[in-house]
Amino acid sequence: MTQNLSIQSITAHYGSTKVLEDLSLEIAEGELVSLLGASGCGKTTTLRLVAGFLEPTSGKIELGGKDLTRLPAHQRNIGLVFQNYALFPHLSVAENVGFGLKQRGVSGDVKAKRVGAMLERVGLGHLADRLPGALSGGQKQRVALARALVIEPPLLMFDEPLSNLDAKLRVDMRVEIRQLQRANGTTSVYVTHDQEEAFSISDRVAIMHAGRIMQLDTPEVLYQRPANAFVARFVGFENLIPMDVVARDGAKITAEMAGGARITLSLEQFGTIPDSFILACRADGLAVTDNASVEGIPTKLGLRTYLGRAYQYQCETAAGHLLANGPLTRPLDIGANAKLVPVPEQCTILAPEPVA
Amino acid sequence: MTSKIHPALIVFTVFVFIFLVGPLVIVIGSALSNTTYLTFPPQGLSLRWFENIFAISAFRRTIITSLQIAFISTFIALLIGIPAAYALNRYRIQLPGWLSTLFVLPVLVPELVLGFALLKNFAAEFSAPIFLSLIIGHTLLVLPYVVRVISASLASFDFSIEEAAISLGSPPLKTFFTILLPNVRSGVIAAFILCFITSINDVSISIFMTGPGISTLPIQILAHMEQFFDPTVASVSVLLMALTVGVMAIVERTLGLTFLAK
Ligand SMILES: Nc1ncnc2c1ncn2[C@@H]1O[C@H](COP(=O)(O)OP(=O)(O)O)[C@@H](O)[C@H]1O
Ligand SMILES: [Mg+2]
Numbered sequence: 178m179t180q181n182l183s184i185q186s187i188t189a190h191y192g193s194t195k196v197l198e199d200l201s202l203e204i205a206e207g208e209l210v211s212l213l214g215a216s217g218c219g220k221t222t223t224l225r226l227v228a229g230f231l232e233p234t235s236g237k238i239e240l241g242g243k244d245l246t247r248l249p250a251h252q253r254n255i256g257l258v259f260q261n262y263a264l265f266p267h268l269s270v271a272e273n274v275g276f277g278l279k280q281r282g283v284s285g286d287v288k289a290k291r292v293g294a295m296l297e298r299v300g301l302g303h304l305a306d307r308l309p310g311a312l313s314g315g316q317k318q319r320v321a322l323a324r325a326l327v328i329e330p331p332l333l334m335f336d337e338p339l340s341n342l343d344a345k346l347r348v349d350m351r352v353e354i355r356q357l358q359r360a361n362g363t364t365s366v367y368v369t370h371d372q373e374e375a376f377s378i379s380d381r382v383a384i385m386h387a388g389r390i391m392q393l394d395t396p397e398v399l400y401q402r403p404a405n406a407f408v409a410r411f412v413g414f415e416n417l418i419p420m421d422v423v424a425r426d427g428a429k430i431t432a433e434m435a436g437g438a439r440i441t442l443s444l445e446q447f448g449t450i451p452d453s454f455i456l457a458c459r460a461d462g463l464a465v466t467d468n469a470s471v472e473g474i475p476t477k478l479g480l481r482t483y484l485g486r487a488y489q490y491q492c493e494t495a496a497g498h499l500l501a502n503g504p505l506t507r508p509l510d511i512g513a514n515a516k517l518v519p520v521p522e523q524c525t526i527l528a529p530e531p532v533a
Numbered sequence: 534m535t536s537k538i539h540p541a542l543i544v545f546t547v548f549v550f551i552f553l554v555g556p557l558v559i560v561i562g563s564a565l566s567n568t569t570y571l572t573f574p575p576q577g578l579s580l581r582w583f584e585n586i587f588a589i590s591a592f593r594r595t596i597i598t599s600l601q602i603a604f605i606s607t608f609i610a611l612l613i614g615i616p617a618a619y620a621l622n623r624y625r626i627q628l629p630g631w632l633s634t635l636f637v638l639p640v641l642v643p644e645l646v647l648g649f650a651l652l653k654n655f656a657a658e659f660s661a662p663i664f665l666s667l668i669i670g671h672t673l674l675v676l677p678y679v680v681r682v683i684s685a686s687l688a689s690f691d692f693s694i695e696e697a698a699i700s701l702g703s704p705p706l707k708t709f710f711t712i713l714l715p716n717v718r719s720g721v722i723a724a725f726i727l728c729f730i731t732s733i734n735d736v737s738i739s740i741f742m743t744g745p746g747i748s749t750l751p752i753q754i755l756a757h758m759e760q761f762f763d764p765t766v767a768s769v770s771v772l773l774m775a776l777t778v779g780v781m782a783i784v785e786r787t788l789g790l791t792f793l794a795k
Contacts, residue, residue, distance in 0.1 A: 192627075228700055251699045251708075263697040267715045280702030321697075328701060 179364050180241030180331040181206045182227070187236035189222055189388075196222045197388045200236075207362040209355070210393075211375035214385035220368040222388075224334050227366065229253050240332055251280075256325030256363075260337040262317040264309035270320050271296065271305040277328035295327040298357070315346045319353075326357060333358065333365040339374065351378050372412070376400065384408050406530045409457045415500040416463060418456045418474075419529060432456075436495020438474045446521045455527040462523030465490050465503030465515050473516030474499070478509055492517060557774075564768035571764050582768040591753050592769060598664075599733050599750040600776070606671035607728040611721070613672075614679025619713070621680070622687040636680040639673055644737035647673065652741040663747040670738040675728035682727060686720030722788050726781050733777060 182204040189197040197219045204210045212220040225231045227238055229250030238245045245253055264273050275292045278284075283291070296302045299319040309317060318338060325333060338354070339347040355378040358365050369375050375382045376396035383393040384407075392399060392408045403409040406417055420432040423439070430450055433439050442450060465488075466473070476499070479491035487502040490509070494517070501517045509515060559573050567577030586592045614636075621633045639647060648670060656666040690713070698708045714721065739749045748756070750773060758766050 228696070230696055230699075249704075250696075251702050251704050253700070254702070255700055257697060257700040259693050259697065261691060261693060263691060263693040265694060265698070265712060265716075276698065276703070277701035324697075324701070 179206050179362050181208075182332055182364055182366070183237075183239040184223075184227065185237040185239070187223075187226060187233045187238065189219075189226055189231060189233050191222075195388065197226070197233075200388070200390060202383060202390065202393065204364055204366065206364055208380045209358055209365040209367055209378065211367040211369055211379040211382045212385055213369060213372060213375040213382050216370060218385045219388040220370075220385060221336055223385075224257075224336050224366065224368055227332075227334060228255055228257055254328070254330050254332075256328060256330035256333040258318070258321050258325050258333070258335045258338045260340050262309070262314075262321045262341075264317055264320055264324075266309055268308075269305065270301060270307050270309070270312070273309065273320055274323045274327055277324065281328065291327055295323045298326075299323045299353075314342050315350065318342065318350060322354065322357065326361065326363075329361070331364065333363045335365065335367045335369075337369055338367075339369075339371075347374070354378065384411055402525055403457070403527070406455055406457070406527050409455075409525070409527060414457045414459055414525075416456075416458050416460070417527070418496050418499070420454055420456055422450060422452045422454075434474070434496040438495065440472055440474070440519060442519075442526075443521065447524075447526045450526055451528065453529045455529055456519060456524055457527050458519065458524040460489055460500040461487070461502045462520050463492075463499060463501035463517040464520055465492075465501045465509065466518060467507070467509055467513060467515050469514070469516065471516055471518060473518040476501075476515055476517055478511060478513045478515050480511065481508065490515075560767050560770050563764050564771045566764050566767075569763050571762055571767060582764040583772070585763070585765050586769050586772060589757075589765070591748070591756075592750070592765075595748050595750040595753040596772075596776075598667075598747060602664075602667050602671055602749060603729050603732040606668050606675060606732050607725055609668070609672045610676045610679045610728055611724065614676050614724070615683050615714075615717075615721070618680045618683035618687060619709070622684055622690070623692055633680075633684070637677045640677045644674065644735075648738040648741035651738070656742060663742060663744045666742040667739060667747070667749065670742050671732045671735060674735060674738055675731050678727045678731065679724045682724040683717060683720050686717035690716055718788065722784055725784050725788070729780055729784075730777055733773065 182202070184200060184202040187197055187200045188195065200219075200223065202210070202223075212223060214220055222231065226233050227245070229245070229248060233246065236246075240253075240255075265276065268276065271289075271292050274295055275288050278288045278291060293302065293305070296305055299322055301316060301319055301323065304312065304316065309320065312320065318341075321338070335354070339350050342350060351374055367375070367379065376399070379396060381393060381395055382399055383390045384399065385391065386407055391411075392404045394404070399408065400412050403412055403414065409417060418434055420434045420440075422430050423433045424431040428444050429441055430444065431439055431441050432450075432454075444450065463474075465478070474494050474496065476492040476494045479493060482489045484502070487505060488508055490501050490503060492499045492501050492515075499517060503509060562575045563571050563573050564582055565578050565580070566572055566575035567579040567581070568575075617636060621628065621636070651666065651670050651673070655661060655669065656663075661669075694716070695708055695712055698712045699705060703711065734751060735749070736751045736755065739752050740755075743749060743752050750769070754766050754769055757769075
């Protein structure tokens, strides 16, 4: 029943403005992939293209090997869950859930049974006769979920389904969504702007920016090994230090940053290192030390904050403002001279950013 | 717990009530008078002036004509106005701003001018049949109300509901009838009633369009008053009100019921 989705080099325009550019995405059977990105980056547009509410300027969309690109929306058989629930206000909960079955010619007892069973699964059996207006936000989204699931679609798509719910419910609901999705093994696309939400429920996450996918990977890889500067910033890498290789010596290189500070990096640790690169890490990727004799980035320490597991320092360096952590055993004072030593396991090497 | 109502508000409400209901009482009273002239309070009660309406063939004919025109022009206006209002709201972002203004322009033009323009440029020019001219004139007259009232209903309609239905397998046209229309039902009823009342009471457009053999009820009332000052005009007004209320009730029930039946 479940099928793989293949989006191939899609470009899309609203009028003359390009909103998606050459976007490709392969989602395997049963996989849940999130589209994650700031508002306006083209997530909803991508869903609407797959759903058939928009036509791409160029490119192709296939579901289970079948070309969908020119198929009318009502023939695509895709389950949709919207941010604002989009329940039919004039129909009862049971009629809402039964709507898709009715379109498929399922009626009478069979329909009633399937609707009843689905409502039980989302815990709303007792509300079958209510109108949507008399439901809470969480209940509404459960009805919407049931309505999309009951037609057993080969593909489910969610557009920020939890954004209108309060924080506690959001966490409960996302677990529920993931469990239902796994139980049915339905291929799913999940749109959100909430990083925690995306990382917690997805098999893979596509980080989007300005109509492109910047990186598509498992949450673990995205979190630890972002592939470019944009994704690195997005997942919380505070330190991005542009560097140039000044010497190569077997398995080691020496690189220099703005201001002239030099560090040595092992190729064993980082693989190949291009002549020009960005050293990227979170605050725990730079260790603060007052030992002046070690190799590192010289700095004057700024504000110190207590994190529980470490002290964190605001550091002014010749290469700009950096964030670094130091041990709890040796708190250092504001204004002290110190060195920042990169911790190789916590650092990653990125290609330099193209000059805009 | 009782909340205190300011005495001035009571007085105000009473005045509004008198102002609204007073004319009605006078018209109904005069219609029931047994005199041969229009008077209030009625002297002697009788239904003879109601009988008189049906004795005069011009009244019989114009009542039918007015009802026909009101129904047909309202129907056409709904047929044009609902899709227009839908398009204006659904594709608001893509459409130029002045387009929605276009549909309300007829309201801004004095009806007399509209009537005269229609007469001169359409009815006279093409020597169009009177009945057709009346239908066209009245449709133009009521169309802006449809667009306005339905637009107001659609303004709060979330179009993703429509997309939800389509994604579940309902073709777009079917979705329009099963999902969109039921959700603007009250708007459709309001538009129908507004159009019907406007059309059936219209004088300023009809006066230019009517001609030999065909007239509308309000025009016939005018004509009758020029010659007679008997209570027939009052009784025919009461009849007109009764008809309108009757139509409103029927529309409420049938539209309400058909939409509720799934
Ligand atoms: N109907 C529309 N007409 C014109 N531009 C639109 C329309 N819908 C969205 N856009 C633009 O397309 C871009 C992508 O929008 P969208 O896909 O909705 O972003 P997201 O869902 O990621 O917030 C945005 O810049 C937005 O302003
Ligand atoms: Mg969106």
